Amino acid sequence: MSRYTIVKGFKDILPGEVEVWQRIENVAWDIFEDFGFSQIRIPVLEKTELFTRSIGTSTDIVEKEMYTFTDRKGESLTLRPEATASIVRAYIEHKLYARDPVFKCYTMGPMFRRERPQRGRYRQFYQINAEVIGLNSPKSDSELILILMTIMKHLSVPGIFLHINSLGCKECRARFKGRLREFLDQVSGSLCPDCFRRREQNPLRIFDCKVPTCQETISEAPSILDFLCSGCHAHFEEVQENLKGFKIPFEVNNRLVRGLDYYTRTTFEAITTELGAQNALAGGGRYNGLVQALGGPDQPGVGFAIGLDRLAALLIPQAKENKKKPRLFIAALGAQAQREGFSWLETLRIDRKIRCEMDFEDHGLKTQMKRADRLGASYVLIVGDRELEERVAVCRNMMTGEQKPVSLKGNIDDIIENICLAIA
RNA sequence: GUGGGUGUAGCUCAGUCGGUAGAGCACCGGGUUGUGGCCCCGGUUGCCGCGGGUUCGAGUCCCGUCACUCACCCCA
Numbered sequence: 001m002s003r004y005t006i007v008k009g010f011k012d013i014l015p016g017e018v019e020v021w022q023r024i025e026n027v028a029w030d031i032f033e034d035f036g037f038s039q040i041r042i043p044v045l046e047k048t049e050l051f052t053r054s055i056g057t058s059t060d061i062v063e064k065e066m067y068t069f070t071d072r073k074g075e076s077l078t079l080r081p082e083a084t085a086s087i088v089r090a091y092i093e094h095k096l097y098a099r100d101p102v103f104k105c106y107t108m109g110p111m112f113r114r115e116r117p118q119r120g121r122y123r124q125f126y127q128i129n130a131e132v133i134g135l136n137s138p139k140s141d142s143e144l145i146l147i148l149m150t151i152m153k154h155l156s157v158p159g160i161f162l163h164i165n166s167l168g169c170k171e172c173r174a175r176f177k178g179r180l181r182e183f184l185d186q187v188s189g190s191l192c193p194d195c196f197r198r199r200e201q202n203p204l205r206i207f208d209c210k211v212p213t214c215q216e217t218i219s220e221a222p223s224i225l226d227f228l229c230s231g232c233h234a235h236f237e238e239v240q241e242n243l244k245g246f247k248i249p250f251e252v253n254n255r256l257v258r259g260l261d262y263y264t265r266t267t268f269e270a271i272t273t274e275l276g277a278q279n280a281l282a283g284g285g286r287y288n289g290l291v292q293a294l295g296g297p298d299q300p301g302v303g304f305a306i307g308l309d310r311l312a313a314l315l316i317p318q319a320k321e322n323k324k325k326p327r328l329f330i331a332a333l334g335a336q337a338q339r340e341g342f343s344w345l346e347t348l349r350i351d352r353k354i355r356c357e358m359d360f361e362d363h364g365l366k367t368q369m370k371r372a373d374r375l376g377a378s379y380v381l382i383v384g385d386r387e388l389e390e391r392v393a394v395c396r397n398m399m400t401g402e403q404k405p406v407s408l409k410g411n412i413d414d415i416i417e418n419i420c421l422a423i424a
Numbered sequence: 425g426u427g428g429g430u431g432u433a434g435c436u437c438a439g440u441c442g443g444u445a446g447a448g449c450a451c452c453g454g455g456u457u458g459u460g461g462c463c464c465c466g467g468u469u470g471c472c473g474c475g476g477g478u479u480c481g482a483g484u485c486c487c488g489u490c491a492c493u494c495a496c497c498c499c500a
Contacts, residue, residue, distance in 0.1 A: 060498055118494060127500060280500055307500030333458070365458045373460035384458065398460070
């Protein structure tokens with residue numbers, strides 16, 4: 001065990017995995033651009049108050065998961081636990097609403113939450129985020145979901161399901177919470193200790209409880225969907241209509257509550273069956289009061305986040321080895337051949353853009369051949385004293401075993417040209 | 425924060441009743457003085473997670489501790 005080890009819950013993304021991450025990003029970026037989204041890059045550190053204001057002080061994230069510290073001048077800073085707050089902050093700070101009434105953006109980066117790590121859950125984890133600020137139409141809710149599911153489709157993500165719900169606006173939620181409390185008071189005896197506590201603080205969260213007796217108890221509970229005002233009801237109906245129009249299968253899940261306080265109306269989650277307990281691949285929703293709550297104009301917003309680590313974990317097993325193989329391996333024997341081979345190597349790479357490798361340690365031919373084979377080189381150029389003297393190298397096709405002479409006469413340009421012809 | 429599982433070679437893992445540490449893969453060398461894969465032969469690799477205890481003797485039993493991991497919780 002080495003002396004220096006990675007911080008608990010953090011993760012190195014090694015060569016072989018990175019390619020999968022890049023593919024996901026490339027697919028997502030393409031689709032975002034097709035839908036008229038622009039990229040934004042924001043810092044990982046913000047003033048703590050931004051998150052307590054936006055996420056909500058009684059949420060788990062703010063209560064016990066944030067990496068918060070005071071800097072050298074005593075200011076409380078926090079490594080961002082999510083991206084939306086920062087994006088909204090940037091939107092307000094740079095008065096982006098004045099540039100264009102509709103702001104559509106995407107970003108990617110690490111988030112930090114100090115939870116107990118487990119499969120699919122890290123203390124530094126990556127999200128791809130997309131946000132639309134300035135549109136209240138259910139069309140933008142459905143379009144965002146369409147984007148999300150299009151990305152998943154292009155990546156051939158297996159076993160994915162979409163759950164949607166509506167949390168209503170401030171008014172419907174207040175009426176619902178009142179009724180829910182009444183209900184919970186009646187059944188409080190059969191709730192687990194956690195839920196008993198949640199009853200007062202955050203009654204909606206009880207819907208997320210996985211204790212079987214609680215599940216059974218709340219199956220009788222009133223549904224938020226029965227409490228939506230006419231506006232929220234119509235909004236939710238249209239979102240569903242649009243999804244049907246896009247032929248996106250979904251399930252209305254009236255128990256889908258999300259962990260951030262700022263959500264209103266539409267919420268959604270993309271779930272996978274193949275990832276163990278941490279099965280949420282992506283989640284999002286509408287946040288109509290958030291911009292104003294953070295001191296901006298009263299602009300509505302919708303957004304989603306994709307869990308990149310989870311998505312990559314899902315895709316890595318089926319990813320094939322796609323390490324780039326060299327076209328040519330130069331097997332140089334002896335000091336003089338090493339010198340000449342070295343200059344050919346770099347010239348081929350720079351001037352001819354040919355993927356090319358050689359062994360700098362001047363090993364025997366057998367060892368160099370093995371190395372060429374392991375790297376998957378298509379051709380090997382063999383150059384030793386004999387070849388230098390006769391000014392003719394040997395070019396071996398590693399697939400067929402066929403060997404052809406390559407003239408080393410003339411200046412370096414001639415030689416490079418001859419090599420290129422031999423491996424064309 | 426709470427519970428379970430696992431820590432032995434670079435990797436995957438055996439290790440019986442407590443008796444000097446093993447296999448496969450990988451790596452290195454040889455068979456082939458300058459030709460890869462396949463085959464054969466040989467070799468290297470270990471604070472058996474760490475600390476203590478029991479014992480003539482501990483990878484093995486006991487206690488502690490740390491790490492990893494899965495799950496609860498929560499969420500991406």
